[in-house]
Amino acid sequence: MSEKFKTEPEDLEATVSHSSGFSRFASLFGGTNVWVGPRIAPLPAYLKNDVSEGEESSEAILNRQLASEDGTSIQYRTCSWQKTAALLFSEYICLAIMSFPWSYSVLGLVPGLILTVFVAAVVLYTSLILWEFCLRHPEVRDVCDIGQMLFWGKEWAWWGTAIMFVLNNTFIQALHVLVGAKYLNTMTASDHVGGCRTVVFSVVVTVICLIASLPRTFSMMSKLGTASAFFTFISVLLATIFQAIQKEPAGFSAALGSPIVTALPVKGTSFVNAMGAFLNISYTFIGQITLPSFIAEMRDPREFPKSLWACTIAEIIVFSVVGGVIYAYTGNQYVTAPAFGSLDDVYKKAAFSFMIPTLIFLGCLYASVTARFVFFRVFRNSVHMNSHTVVGWASWFGILLVTWIFAFIISQVIPFFNSLLAVMSSLFDSWFGFIFWGVAYLRMRSVDEKAGRKRNRITAAFSTGVNIFIIIMGVxxxxxxxxxxxxxxxxxxxxxxxxxxxxxxxxxL
Incomplete structure (x- = not known):
């Protein structure tokens, strides 16, 4: 690396006092001057044997990781912040955007837009906490490592996190199998298809996604992700334009009347519906579960906030505009989830078709994250991890196959879009979107104080209160x-x- 990490300066108190303003700026936007605080957890056993005295800093560990990949066939730490931004765009600029009009119809336009900005801000903040944690522990490759560290190295914490991690990713894969079948059914609605059409289409989508999941590095996946995000943007843009130019929303009837748009929730809105709409919005923003894996494949993880800010700003603009405009033209009576269903047949098929790359890629991205989780533990320090071996590739394929089989089963058991989003958001985002990062903040500030880092009392009290609130939100x-x-x-x-x-x-649809 061209610049050294600022880890554990000899005179910590003097350093912080001299450059606290600059450090706070760097902690928001990243860069080579980021101050990396002390670890909250000791070095894992597999690293202790390889690290000599005086080489336990974050900088030393990261440099060893980079050096270990020199000359190998498969290199993992290759992503620039631009490539990482492409991965983030591909994760967040996704089909779930088309659930925003429905959420706004339930919550009302004004509360819906306010919650969109609020959730985006909370996720940005907690993602920066996650990034700071990963800088202090560069050996972290996924959220399961973090889960065990946060809860004092307990083995049950690792297993609990691992189960939720794999289930979350598999549910997301299932969502893409479900919507892939929905797309094929939409495009062939007037055609006779023999056999059990929805199940057959789901199998077809599962096989395609399995094949597309095979690339083993995020550098390769980021190229696919850039194309995916581009086509998704075209898809939602077309859907928005088509909704505005068509005379009436699909399903229009004189009995229901013209679209009704409400600024606030309509009278009689149930808690279940309102909570489901809020969970839909939250699910689209909350993606911290993949961030440790993305950061672990950056050549310079200090640059990660640049990727994060670029993606968050784009999210707020795209989600709010698409959700608000489509809701304005469909109203409470004609809105659907996903919102393609409120378009006339030709418009619907044209806009929905541009979503194909995302339907395939995003499920593949989460399958790849799960496969890494298993593969890196089975083959850590093995020739199969960084070389093209039969055992390595066969194992990689086998792991992916198992995840896609389970995804197919889930897609057939919970075969509806909004509820599947809500289940994933409540069960998994509660931990990976809120609770983990509130706890991480409190743990990091505790070790900072023990190391002698002084902070403004008012700022410290406010920040502590914010993170306790984030934990309560997760609960x-x-x-x-x-x-x-x-x-x-x-x-x-x-x-x-x-x-x-x-x-x-x-x-x-």
């Missing part, structure tokens, strides 16, 4: 959110508005 998501999402699934089945498990009926 609310986990409790009330899970109740609302499960109840919405029960209500959907009771009303007969969705097909049954492994249904053959078309799920097209």
């Amino acid at each position: 609310f998501f986990l409790s009330a959110g899970t109740y609302a999402s499960v109840q919405s699934i029960i209500d959907a089945y009771d009303s007969g508005s969705v097909g049954g498990v492994f249904s053959c009926a078309s799920n097209g």
Whole structure:
């Protein structure tokens, strides 16, 4: 690396006093002058044997990781901040954007827009906390490492995090199998398809995604992600334009009347519906579960905030404009989730078709993150990790195959878009979006104080209060959110508005 990390200066108090303003600026936007604080956890056992005395700093560990990949066939720490931004765009600029009009119809336009900005700000803040944690512990490769460190190295914490981590990623893969089948059903609505069409289409999408998941480095995935984000942007832009230029939304009837747009929630809006709409918005923003893996493949992880800020600003603009404009033209009566369903047939097929790269890629991205989690632990310090071996590639393929089989099963058991988003948000985002990072902040500030780093009392008290509030938000998501999402699934089945498990009926828009 061309610049050295600022780790553990000899006169910590003097350094912080002299450059606290600059350090705060760097802690927001990154760069070579970022101050990296002390670790909260000791070196893991597998590193202790390889690190000599005086080489335990974050800088030394990162440099060893970079040096270990020199001359190898497969190199992982290759991403620039621009490539990482492409990965973030591909993760966040996704199909879930098309659930925003429905969320705004439930919450009301004004609360919907306020919550959009609020959730974006909270996620940006917690992502910066996550990044700071990863700088202090450069050996971290995924959120499971962090989970164990945060809860005092307990083995149960690692296993609990690992289970949620794999389930979260597999649910997201399932969402893309579900919507892939929805797309194929939409495009072939007038055609006769033999057999159990929705299940067959789901199998086709699963196989395609399995093949597309095979690249083993994020550098390669970022190239695919750039194309995915571009086509997704075109898709939602076309959907927004088409909604504005068509005479009436799809399904228009004189009985229902012209689209009704409300600034506030309509009278009688249930807690279950309101919570589901809020969870839909939150799910689209919350993606911290993948960030440790992205940061672990950056050549200079100090540059990560640049990627984060670029993506967050784009998210707020795109989500608010798309959600607000489409809702304005569909109103409470004609809005659908995803919102392609409120377009006339030709417009719907044209706009939805540009979503194909994202339908495939984003599920592949999460499958790749899960495969890394397993693969790096099985083959750590092995020739199979950095070389093209039969065992390495066979194992990589086998891991991906298992995750996609489970994704296919989940897509057939919870075969509806909004409720699947809500379940994932309440069960997993409560931890990976809020609780983990509030705890991480408190743990890092505690070791900073022990190391002699002084902070303004008012600022320290305010920051502590904010992070306690973030933890409480996570608990609310986990409790009330899970109740609302499960109840919405029960209500959907009771009303007969969705097909049954492994249904053959078309799920097209």
